[in-house]
Amino acid sequence: xxxxxxxxxxxxxxxxxxxxxxxxxxxxxxxxxxxxxxxxxxxxxxxxxxxxxxxxxxxxxxxxxxxxxxxxxxxxxxxxxxxxxxxxxxxxxxxxxxxxxxxxxxxxxxxxxxxxxxxxxxxxxxxxxxxxxxxxxxxxxxxxxxxxxxxxxxxxxxxxxxxxxxxxxxxxxxxxxxxxxxxxxxxxxxxxxxxxxxxxxxxxxxxxxxxxxxxxxxxxxxxxxxxxxxxxxxxxxxxxxxxxxxxxxxxxxxxxxxxxxxx
Numbered sequence: 001x002x003x004x005x006x007x008x009x010x011x012x013x014x015x016x017x018x019x020x021x022x023x024x025x026x027x028x029x030x031x032x033x034x035x036x037x038x039x040x041x042x043x044x045x046x047x048x049x050x051x052x053x054x055x056x057x058x059x060x061x062x063x064x065x066x067x068x069x070x071x072x073x074x075x076x077x078x079x080x081x082x083x084x085x086x087x088x089x090x091x092x093x094x095x096x097x098x099x100x101x102x103x104x105x106x107x108x109x110x111x112x113x114x115x116x117x118x119x120x121x122x123x124x125x126x127x128x129x130x131x132x133x134x135x136x137x138x139x140x141x142x143x144x145x146x147x148x149x150x151x152x153x154x155x156x157x158x159x160x161x162x163x164x165x166x167x168x169x170x171x172x173x174x175x176x177x178x179x180x181x182x183x184x185x186x187x188x189x190x191x192x193x194x195x196x197x198x199x200x201x202x203x204x205x206x207x208x209x210x211x212x213x214x215x216x217x218x219x220x221x222x223x224x225x226x227x228x229x230x231x232x233x234x235x236x237x238x239x240x241x242x243x244x245x246x247x248x249x250x251x252x253x254x255x256x257x258x259x260x261x262x263x
Contacts, residue, residue: 001170003177007042010162015046017134017160024132025049025080029120029155031192032066035138037180038171039163040070043136044078051127052083055120057092063192066184073181084127088119095119113193117154128159137161140168142208146215147238148245149191149204156248167215168208204241206234214238 018026026043030036030052043050052074054067074081095115102108124135137158143149144164150156163171168189175185188199189208201207206214214235217226227235 001173003173006166006170007045007174007177010042011045014043014160014162015048018046018048021134023134025051025134026136027051027053027124027128027131027133028136028138029053029055029124030067030071030083031138032063032070032184033138033187033189033192034168034171034175034180034184035140035143035163037070037184038175038178039136039138040074041078041178041180042162042174044074044081047079049080049082049131049133050074050078051131051133052081053120053124053127054083054085055088055123056085057088057116057119059192060197062187063190066181066187069181070184086123088116088123092116092119113191114151114154116193117151117191118157121154121157125157134159137164139164140166140171142168142211142215145249146211147204147241148248149200149241150248151193152248155191167212169212204237206237210234211238218242 014026025048026046028036028040028043028050030040040050040052052071054064054071056064071081071083075083092115096112121135127133128135135158137144137155137160139150139155139158139161140163144156144161163174166174172185188201190197190199191203204211211234213231215238217235218238222235224232224235224239
């Protein structure tokens with residue numbers, strides 16, 4: 001990949017979109033992960049104001065530290081960078097307390113994880129409306145269009161997606177080119193929704209390199225019967241998640257009413 005040309009292309013795309021939309025800048029959630037680090041750096045390179053929001057909810061200390069280090073790096077290297085921390089832990093606790101109890105706490109763990117992401121989305125749009133900014137998404141191609149590894153109306157609720165046509169491996173290439181902090185590049189990818197050290201690979205059952213391999217095989221028309229062993233297992237993991245999460249990737253279904261029923 002020609003990192004220089006790809007970076008220039010994305011930055012120009014961001015500048016043109018913001019100019020045509022007549023907005024004042026960008027707002028992005030900084031998690032301490034590779035995707036938000038790369039995306040925020042690309043936004044910073046446009047010269048438009050960039051507001052970085054750090055939104056801990058029982059967040060691991062290492063994640064928070066990486067997020068702050070990255071924001072400091074942005075401020076040293078670019079102009080018009082600002083940041084706010086919005087600690088949503090109390091908000092999250094109060095919201096949970098208002099929900100009715102469930103018999104088995106395990107049953108609502110995924111719902112609560114997704115609730116964290118939706119609280120963050122709500123916060124980003126608060127600041128976007130306040131300043132006339134665009135909410136910038138940080139999803140990559142294999143997450144957004146492969147396995148659907150994002151929260152619907154959470155981190156999937158954004159205005160624009162600058163890196164959604166880049167595979168995870170390509171995001172790492174861009175990160176190295178941009179000089180993103182090494183602690184972010186080396187950190188195992190995690191969605192940070194569980195309050196522990198659970199990685200994306202722990203949740204999915206396959207690494208991003210494996211998922212990229214499966215995504216490319218699907219594009220070539222391959223099926224499960226073409227593989228065996230670990231390759232077959234990974235292909236099945238990818239295929240299952242792709243099918244199960246189509247509702248995230250496809251447009252919202254609209255019930256079309258025949259004209260003759262209206263008149």
